[in-house]
Amino acid sequence: MRDGVIMGYFPAFLKLDNKKILLIGGGHIAYEKLVHLLDFTNDVDIIAKEYSSEMMHKIETMRLGYAKRAYKKGDISDYAIVIVAIDDIPLQAEIFEESKNYKCLCNAVDSVDYCDFIFPSYIKQDDLTIAVSTSGASPAMAKHLRHYLQDLIPQSIGVFLQEMRSLRKSLPKGKERMKMLDEKAKKYIESWSN
Template sequence: MYPITLNLRGRRCLVVGGGAVAERKVQGLLAAEAKVSLVSPDLSPALRELAQAGRIGWQQRAFVPEDAAGAFLIFAATNRPLVQQAVLRAAQEAGALVNVVDMPEACDFQVPAVLRRDGLLLSVATSGASPALAAVLRARLEREIGPEYAVLARLLAALRTPLLKLPLSGPAKKMLFQKMLDSDILQWLRDGRKQRAAAHVEAVFGHLLPVGRILDALPDAPWTDTNP
């Protein structure tokens, strides 16, 4: 397996099935801003609500091979082996990436257990060997990786864009970010000491960048302490 994240924004993705498993696949695709089509004679209440709201397309019938045409990625999420096999063959013929639930050996990709912290995306995969273990590891990450990591990720991204335009060497730029990461900034953010965090950013980058303006443009502003 080769680890990768896919940009599915605006891509047509097909889910075959209408139960709980299909529901999870659809929710993940919607979170990735994919254009979701679903084929199933019936849907779970949650999926039916999404279809009625126009968030997904729904063909209320059995799968036919032509459904795979034009899809970038396909999930076979039914409990019927013959349908699963038919979806697999159609996806392969259409050149689409395919994931067949409960058939890891037939899949082009596996779906990891995912933890989202705003723009931060963490995933754990076991190459299909044990989704339960992946879920346990994800839960551990959720306990250890708090919202302060997302704040730091936004901050670093906002600093990186203008810094890349400066005539500094690659090692010099890397050293600046390392000063950030080697500090206690995560603990300050976790404790609500945003003013202390902002002061450290100013100390590291203030001689190069308009730090105050950059900080004020972030959704985490104002950079004042939130705990007494």
């Protein structure tokens, strides 16, 4: 909060290459977080006392590292990001405080006081990713807006983005390239309403 105004979350897309992630929890919410993470990386380890059958199936299918035990202090020391998907609020707070010692980003599910970042509602279609957030005010609104936006995006977006990527690589940098690519993107989006 600054000058009485609640500050929102800064939108950023993190490159997860070479960034290990620890997910703490083995229930339904942990499973949902895992599914979202797997859209972007498979360098995820999990610690939980108990695992749902869907979580175990995903762990085995994706060959993820896991431990069936309670969280122990120091477990997060080698991770860049930790997701705490458990109902134990005091433990969420403890892990959040511990994360500061290791300079890793922490997200505690449904506890914004223990979050360095939040999971937005998002659309991932090939190279296109659109994130929607209400800064925690209404996750339901973010979800419904995501559904609305998803219905607007044509299935051909992946092919178009591959073509744009190839053009960016093959054409010399400069104003002419920028103008041509801008016009091509504009025409593609205008074609959606036809």
